[in-house]
Amino acid sequence: MDTKTDRLVRTLRLRHLELLVALSETPTMRGAAARLHLSQPAISKMLGELEGCFGARLFERSHQGIQANALGSSAVVRARAILHELARATEDVDAMQRGVTAVLRVGAPSVTATVPAAIVRLRERLPGAAVQLREGRVHELIHRLLDGELDCVFGAITPELISSDLIPLLEPVLLLKDELCVLASTANRRIAGRTFKWADLQTAQWVLPPKETLVRQAFMTVFLNSGVTPPVPVIEAMSSVTVGTVLRQDPSLLCAVRLEHALDEVARGGVHRLAVGPRVDLPSFGLFFRRDGLERTAILTAFADAIRSVGKANTVRDKRRAKH
Template sequence: MAMRAVDLLNGRLKLRHLVLLVAISEQGSVLHAADRLRLAQPAVTRALREVEDLLGVQLFVRHPRGVTPTLFGHTFIEHARTVLAELRRAEERIGELADGTAGTVTVGTLLAGSNVLLPRAIAALKSERPGITVIVQEATFDAQVPRLLDGEIDLILGRLNPIEDAPALRQVRLYSEPVRLVTRTGHPAHDLADPVLADLLAFPWVLPLEQTALRTELDQVFRSQGLTLPADRVECTSMLTIRALLRDTDMIAALPDLVARADPELAPLPVPLPSVRRPVGVTLPAGRPLTPSAHLMLKWLHRQAAELLTALDATG
């Protein structure tokens, strides 16, 4: 005889039914299951009857010393245990996410902050909470903002761009960092006596992309001295590419001070850019709370930035 169709998702089957069935199976008795769950025996008996009526089959065989699962009972209880185990794992997972022991934080990074600050913050975070996964994605600020607002990334780290016309964003300043003109060590520009910006136009350059804040400031520096941007140039924001070009050619680039200082194969030129100095910080969505993992990342960015600020102040 074919078993009638059963809809277990119509709301009649309750989570308490699964708990009771597993307890009855483990205890081998409705009475002992009631004692374990601190329920009255009639309530447990009634719940068992409800499930059997819903399924249209007998789940347990009653005998003087208790009950024994039928074939239907063994099958259904196996699934009930799986459901309860998944719910327990979900509870544990939610707890881990809530206290930050697990989870994912996605950081959109710009050039400033990505070479020194971010690696230090990631290392500190992973030392404290190894279960957190950190995803780093590099792009320009304009490309990162839509993804930040959509929730694809949690925060943007880099030089703070103006956001006066973007009420959906907020920013946290971490430190202020100067920008240096940098070449490889041994570059011929270091042989020039008291070089000025105009002298450096004889060499090829690596410039940031047009839509970046650093490019805008460099444009202003060149114009203020009656100069145009170098005609022989590459436009790039990838630090790996910039470093390789500087190391292997006679190119010149404008890099954040910490980036330049951390690389022994690079050397700053004695041509100051006093007007090119902007705060480094974090851009966040104004209307969305941070996840616990993102909160921890922001905490370590603050702590590591404080150490870097001390180092910057000590060296002027």
């Protein structure tokens, strides 16, 4: 460690880190004092110690309250991650005392076929492993990863993520290609075994996600590129449960989804994927770690291997399907 870092380690206490987080979430010294059950003079003294250790002003004071500046915001991110790491260390020790060999905390979208399959492969390799899966929007999960709540996040590389300032903080360990898929009920015998062009399906009865989604935008673009007006959906829904249910109950419907959703629905039975060309690529999926320079644990490495293995198996399956 350099001299400055050594001073931080020797001087700062966990209470200082709690203060950093509290001040970032509470706009007044009084609020932070109440939250930490300390007096305002004690809070002021601790903040002075913090800024003295860092050798920089971390918060700006005004009549409206206190607010972290750029330096303070950076320090808050690290402090929050450290506190979460400590909480997780306690949880891991408790779990291991109950017989668990390792704990993995994964963030992923609510609809994914790859992650469940990878978890099963992981536990085949490490039977004593425990997995905690947190589902949600990728951008929100990435923030939880950076805060130290998660070990990794599996999600699409969306334009929103690429344009954010989070990318330099992330380490992608693999990427899986994604594409626009069309699903139909297996009860729809008219289209079984046929190959279509997108324009052929313009008059079909479609179930589609809202216009602001990447899937819907890609869907509209491919019809426009084919020289035809994009179909207007008879059902517009975002929920994968709703989409799967109406598709199975009404064989006349088609739906457009991304590959991860398609694989999940096909595995559940009652629907199949249509052969439609040309292929429409969607933003790839990646598995992300924090870019912290630390050596990956055995369970993280094993999970990345499992994701990679599932991805390869899906690719082989798709190629076989295309030949037939």
